[in-house]
Structures are given as structure tokens and as C-alpha cells.
Amino acid sequence: MESNVSSLYIHFPYCKSFCNYCDFYSCIPQDASFSVFHEQIESQWKIVSEKLDSYKFSLLPLETLYLGGGTPSLWGVQGIEFLSHFLQAQRIALAPQCEFTLEVNPGAVSIEEIERWRELGVNRFSVGVQAYDAEALLRLGRTHSLEEVDELLSYLGKKNYNFSVDLLLGIPYQGRNLQREIEGLLQFSPTHLSSYILTVGEDYCFYNDLPGEDQTVAEYLFLVEELSQRGLLQYEVSNFSLIGKESRHNQAYWEQKSVLALGPSATGYLALSKNSAYRYKWTEKDLTLEEEFLSKAELYEERVFLALRTQKGIPLGELDSSKQKIIEEWGNRNLLKSLDPVVLTSNGFLLMDSLVLELL
Numbered sequence: 001m002e003s004n005v006s007s008l009y010i011h012f013p014y015c016k017s018f019c020n021y022c023d024f025y026s027c028i029p030q031d032a033s034f035s036v037f038h039e040q041i042e043s044q045w046k047i048v049s050e051k052l053d054s055y056k057f058s059l060l061p062l063e064t065l066y067l068g069g070g071t072p073s074l075w076g077v078q079g080i081e082f083l084s085h086f087l088q089a090q091r092i093a094l095a096p097q098c099e100f101t102l103e104v105n106p107g108a109v110s111i112e113e114i115e116r117w118r119e120l121g122v123n124r125f126s127v128g129v130q131a132y133d134a135e136a137l138l139r140l141g142r143t144h145s146l147e148e149v150d151e152l153l154s155y156l157g158k159k160n161y162n163f164s165v166d167l168l169l170g171i172p173y174q175g176r177n178l179q180r181e182i183e184g185l186l187q188f189s190p191t192h193l194s195s196y197i198l199t200v201g202e203d204y205c206f207y208n209d210l211p212g213e214d215q216t217v218a219e220y221l222f223l224v225e226e227l228s229q230r231g232l233l234q235y236e237v238s239n240f241s242l243i244g245k246e247s248r249h250n251q252a253y254w255e256q257k258s259v260l261a262l263g264p265s266a267t268g269y270l271a272l273s274k275n276s277a278y279r280y281k282w283t284e285k286d287l288t289l290e291e292e293f294l295s296k297a298e299l300y301e302e303r304v305f306l307a308l309r310t311q312k313g314i315p316l317g318e319l320d321s322s323k324q325k326i327i328e329e330w331g332n333r334n335l336l337k338s339l340d341p342v343v344l345t346s347n348g349f350l351l352m353d354s355l356v357l358e359l360l
């Protein structure tokens, strides 16, 4: 059986400096030309191409291409030139309607670079704002100022570009006014917003200043309500968008579609058949592959877990009778928006991890 793949993720691991809460793989660039990184991407692509051949996969023109990080906007002109050459040399085409996302950090991209990225094909920007409050930004160790956020978002908004903003909840800063922050962000007309609850270990430098669980839950439920009133509908635990502006790249992960990945720490996935999949992760340092094959049972568990994260949910019929009983009981706890398909309420999304444990 011949299979196809049409999504690619590239992880650009460099950042200007480290935010105090971050545990993603990132490092400070040592070489302004990024030549070592470019060589890594080229050698990784060779290995990925061999995998595609050996599993009889065809690479179609990309429907989604996502440049994440790290801070990929720091890649700048070198990145644009490298990618333009790399995509052409490796015959990686973009489908006419390809969703091409670039993560950008305020203060780490110029207007000229935004326009150059657009010439390359970028048509979606994901802006790492995190907090629309000057004090909160300082507290998180972000390098950007509120003025830089305003400058970038007002440009993207004025140009009517398609962009998302990232916002953190549950941060160690007590003076936050979330309503004012949401209004501040929405004045620029983002089409999408991602919001994550800060997850840190006990060794986090501001661990003792984190808000209690009740406050974080209240922030999350407030955000869901405020955004929905303004047309940004929740379509996944952490993601909100105008209708039709959902991230197609992320949907590919949630729907267990094949996604290739390049760059240190990036994870790729090939859906080999209905009952098996191959997942690989590039290690951070020596860029070797950690590989895993998923069985039918593992794929099913992931299917349930991933589908429950979304507003599409999962048809009740995909669950056996003992699971259906557990789910019916969730209804009595105000955790179900719909029974068939099974769709969780926002309260249910907050309890996602423990609900999945109950079920699986």
C-alpha cells in the first residue's frame, strides 16, 4: 500500500536568551550564519527520505509547513535563503493552499523580515506574546517589551495578516488583569489564540509565587468565555479560533496523520496503516533518531486521548460498553458537552489527564 505525507515541522532551536519557565529544547546561537544547523537539517532530510522510501511513502506538495522553536523568527534572512534553496533542491513543493506558519517573538523580527518570510510563502504567524502586561513579561524573563508586542501586532493587524497569539495562564505574577489583557490583544484582530497553563517543576525559581489551582482554573474558564463571546471559539483544550482559522498543522497531529519533522528534539510520525504507526524523535545533541512503533492498542489509546482534546470529540461507538458507562457518569459531573460524539466541557478539558486515566 502506498501512503502519503503532506505535513512538515522544522524545529529551530535558538533563542536570544532563556525564559525562566521554559523546558523546551533551546540554545543561544554561536554562529550567526547557522551553518551547522543547516548542515544538520540537510543530513536529517537524507535520513527522512530514506525512511519514506523504505515505508513506501510519497511526499505530496505540503498542505502544512510549520517552523517552530525556539525562536524561528531569529533565523532571519539566512533562514529564508536557506529554506528557499533547501525546499527547491529537495523538491519539497508547497500546495497552493499550504498553511505555512512561522513562530515569531516580538522584538525578534523586523517588518522587512516579515515581508521576506511572506515572499517565501509564510501565510500564518504565531506570535509568542505570553502576557499583555509589562510587569508580567519581566517576571517571566521574556526579552520583549509591551511596546514591541504593540508594534508587531499592530503591523500584522493593519495588514490583515493571519496570525495567532500565545498567552500563558497560571503565571507567578499576582497583579494580572486578564480581561484587560484579552481586550488589549483582541484590538489587533488575531484570528487564533493558543493559551497554555504554565507547567513547571518544584525547582522553578518562582515556584512559591505561583497562583493556586482555583485561581488558574478561574483564569482558564474566564478566557474560554471571553473569547467565545468575541468569536474565538474553543476547538481544542488550549486553542481558540475564528471559524475556519483553526491550525491545520495541529489538527494533523490530533487526527493521527503523518507529519515529518526536522531539527533537534523534533518528533515526526508516519501512519503506516490503520493499525500501526512509526514515530521518531531527533535527539537534542547528536541528532540521532529515537524510534518507536505503535501497535493497534497504543494507536487506539492515543486516538481516544487526542480526540477528547478536541471539540470534534469521539463517536461513542468507538468506545466499548465499560468505557461508555464511565462516560455516562461524566455527564452527571458537568464534564460532558455532548454524549455522542463524546465532547468535554471546558471543566472537562481542565481534568483531561485524570479523565483519560479513568478511561484507559
Ligand SMILES: C[S@@+](CC[C@H](N)C(=O)[O-])C[C@H]1O[C@@H](n2cnc3c(N)ncnc32)[C@H](O)[C@@H]1O
Residues within 6 Å of the ligand: 021, 022, 023, 024, 068, 069, 070, 071, 103, 104, 105, 127, 128, 129, 130, 166, 167, 168, 196, 197, 198, 199, 200
Ligand atoms: C516552545 S514555545 C515556542 C514559542 C516561542 N519560543 C515563545 O516562547 O514565544 C511554544 C509555546 O509553549 C508555551 N510554553 C513554553 N513553556 C511552557 C511551560 N513551561 N508551560 C506551559 N506552556 C509553555 C508558550 O506559550 C509558548 O508560546
Ligand code: SF4
Residues within 6 Å of the ligand: 014, 015, 017, 018, 019, 022, 023, 024, 026, 069, 070, 071, 105, 128
Ligand atoms: S523564547 Fe520560547 S523557546 Fe525560547 S526560551 Fe523562551 S519560552 Fe523557551
